Amino acid sequence: MAKRPEWLDNAVFYEIYPQSFKDTDGDGIGNIGGITEKLPYIKELGCTALWINPCFESPFGDAGYDVSDYCRVAPRYGTNDDLVRLFEEAHRLGLYVLLDLVPGHTSWEHPWFKESMKAEKNKYTDRYVWTDSIWEEPTGYGSLRGISERDGSCAVNFFTHQPALNYGYYRPQRPWQQATDSEGPVATREAMKDVMRFWLSRGCDGFRVDMAGSLVKNDEDCKGTIAIWQNIREFLNEEFPGAAMVSEWGEPCQSLAGGFHMDFLLHFGSSHYNDLFRCPEPFFQGCGDASRFVEKYIDSYERSGRRGLICIPSGNHDMDRLARHIHGDNRKLAFSFLLSMPGAPYIYYGDEIGMRYVEGLTSVEGGYGRTGSRSPMQWDGSENAGFSTAPAEKLYIPIDPSSDRPTAQAQMEDAASLRSEIKKLIAVRQAHKALQSLGEIEFISDGAKGKPLAYIRSGGDERIFVAVNPTDSAAELAFDGTPCEVVYSFGDQAELAENRCVIGGKSAVFVLIK
């Protein structure tokens, strides 16, 4: 059983892509010192925790998801001491910090991989998934071949330069496929525990785990991978019981069985997340249909024991900016949903001010279509939007060139801005247990085309009726309860009566009910 850090129950996360957040040394790329400097900004918004994308040594072929030293901060971001200072400062402000753990693969420049390419057997020979002949390829994402003196092909996990670490095969069938409890896979698992130990003992509060469901190969139901995470959970329970673990897995009934505290709703696969925010007719733009999302959500929720542990992000470094598809005040409605759902909400840096997807960029560090969502944070109206003092052409990714690009400063000064609305919504969530991670949810209206989304959240001794209506027309909703107090409202004032609510078009309301 996973021990549970209590702070997760009312956590609101802020995701930081370190390259693009704040540059304090004028080299055009964000750094750890910049994150530390901006912690009060995150705190002021009301967020309680951060997830920082990988900030470790790397050749940056996949923006740092190709690690070459797990235990060293990439020099361009600063030093390990700078990261420890960030933890300390965050804790002083009451914020928690998750690092990004990439257990499934390394960079091909990692010293482990270089050793494993050698013909002569050594400590790292079995650290990666190798076949025993160059002419045989492992199945999956493809393989690395013809680059080693060792005779074999090595499985890759994502891009070609990301060789797959060896956690074994669920049912080995070929002589080179190893069982999960054989020496090589066990050594890999233990090495990953050492990485976790390294950062947890220096003050990090836990990890967002990259591709957490992908460790064991030929593991259709993920039973082998679940067993690995259970083993890691035992280690954490013993040595770091307060460590929080959030998985990029997308199957909470599997990841929670593995001892994760929370799992992400993914923007790919079968979640229908994109129906809400990123498709030709997104629900929150007022023209779409949320019903397949709701159906799938309820299924995952029920199968994972009705625990509110599915985290819904506003966006992330892998998908289009929310603002590319959802416009104007509809963004506020999208956030009224994101901030009233179970699980911890994740706000991708800049989404709180409606930062846009920057069109037409050449790929940077393996970003490809993702690059436009990774542009520098727009702090204020000064040079480079206050991100960096470097000449504009030296910036890691160009800033949104539009003259009316949103900035944090302007939005903080405007009570009607998206950021101000989000700040209000976070405060409402923090004031009501029913709206937080573990509060239960029961859907009243599934957002089928032309209809609002509505649900009742309950927790502690509270019940809160939530209705979000991005369509143009008012809608009548029936539910079981007596309205007592409106705790949040946007748009038209809702008409409330016993067991009934009429919500205006382009409006949202949260009501305490008895």
Ligand code: NOJ
């Ligand atoms: C998921 C990460 O979010 C993404 O950015 C990365 O490219 C892949 N995993 C590979 O690590």
